[in-house]
Amino acid sequence: MIKNNLKIKLVLSFIAIALSFFVFTGNAYAADASSSESYPSYGLIDEGALVTDATQQDEINNELKGIYDKYKVSVYIYTTTEVGMSDDYDGVVQSLHSELKGLTNEDNMVILFIGYKENDHVYQIDSYGSFASNYISSSRAKLIKSEHMQTYMVNGDFYNAELQFTDRVSYYLSQNPQFDTIFFKWWFQLIIAFVISGIIIAVMVSGAGGKVTTTSRTYLDGSHSKVLSGFERYTHTTVTRVKHESRSGGGGGGGGGGHSSSGGSSF
């Protein structure tokens, strides 16, 4: 009986720990589809002519179309040889964004900007709209750049860098960012599983020789015990502020939405 009680307690505590990892649930943002009438909903705008091969251009455009068809997210790749890292490219990027926003009716956009001037390049990924900015967050954009595009960019292989970009954008749009936290990583879960298991078994081993099952109430004579007096007095208040994990503003739908940005790198 006592053993069973312990087992039940252990199982309950385990479930409580397990659930605590998963409390932060939320629904995936639904892609907000609205058709564009005049301006293309995606495209490789290769002003800098970094990818000259027509087949390669088609391939990239195909990828962009695939993303748009599947997720209703407009991805634009804009290249220019007008600015490089040493220039004040920020203004150029801003005006590009305003221009694209004015031209298209799409709510969800991801824009890859590549500036290449005198072997000096800069590239930046931005996203607009509640869905796109949530799924292509600045942290994910950073990962796309450092883990996937960087080696190609350094070698001037813009075609492959752009392909990596489309591939990753496509991948991340399918992955709810709420699962980016460490709690959903298999290796982390494995470690936690063994830590919990170790604790449970250690408790069981320590109880293998019998346990103290008496409590403070076992020998209490309730009829001759009481609280004679007592008070509760307020003393002070402490305040803690915890910043939310990168959460983009803007509710779903409508023309608003968040903006996520990662950029300004040069190699």
Next chain:
Amino acid sequence: MVIQYKCPDCGADMTFDAGSGKLHCDSCGHEEVIEGAQSDGEFRNVEPEENTATFEDENVVQYQCQNCGAVVISNKDTTATTCSFCGSPVILGDRLSGSLAPTKVIPFTISKEQANEIFRKWCKHARFSPKEFRMVAKLKEITGMYVPFWLFDTIGQGDAMAEGTRSSSHEEGDYTVTETRHYDVYRQIDTTYLKIPADASEKMADDLMDRLEPFDYDELKTFNTPYLAGYLSEKYNYTDKELFPRIKARVHEYMEDYVRDSINGFETVSIENTNFNISEIKADYTLMPVWMVYYQYENAEYTFALNGQTGKIAGHPPIQKSIVAGYVIGLGLIIFIVFRIISILMGGPVI
């Protein structure tokens, strides 16, 4: 003074029977009711002859069996044993009188056979122990023993200061703001704790005896020597005064719990200081029934104690590391799989 109970019908030795709670004659089946009997009333109370039966040598007194005349093997603490020559139960009455007279006793309700069975079952379920240990091939000995305890009645009075907190949180832009309100909480309490046991035998490990608790005090009887017939028993080594510090520490913890239980409506409560005065009302010298199980396993002897009233077991079985590791790995993998299933069901990535 040696007390031995003989059957009035056939003259054979009588022993205390855990099943019936009476003195029982194995030879003819005659039973004698103990309740209400005087400790030295209707049974024979044979005074040993001074010159031959008893002598004292360096605190070791020797007693002579009234049955066969052999010297009863005992140590300075023995109060009840059996004659090692004829097997007759012997109770050393002079060590159970005066200041050494127990006030109460809880008689055995679990017989030797039942104790054996309970222990074997317990071993079978000792999941972290080697397989051979669980089979209980060689049980060296099971001995029924009345262990001397003091049952303390105490009064604990005093006051305690604690800090309690309540918190609430709200969103402020990108921040979650948690406001925690702190309170000083004061309690003055007057408590009574009854019959807290502490074993008074120096041979018995305190942690082993503590884990045999709780005993069922409904079965607590006024002490009477026939209860000891057929069992080992020893007198106390420590007086209640000597053991009181142990009890005091225990009551102090109980009182802190009492204070904590009386404080409601807070999310956290931590006791910051206490001023408790704990005093003894009385302590009853009580004999508790314990089956001592000696188990020989791989050249080592393991000692287990089994509560002779409830069957609860305390003792340290051998632990096999490889079995423990197996359990950790097995349970770890199960937990891991559960984590993965929950993740995937929530829509998370498979890998």
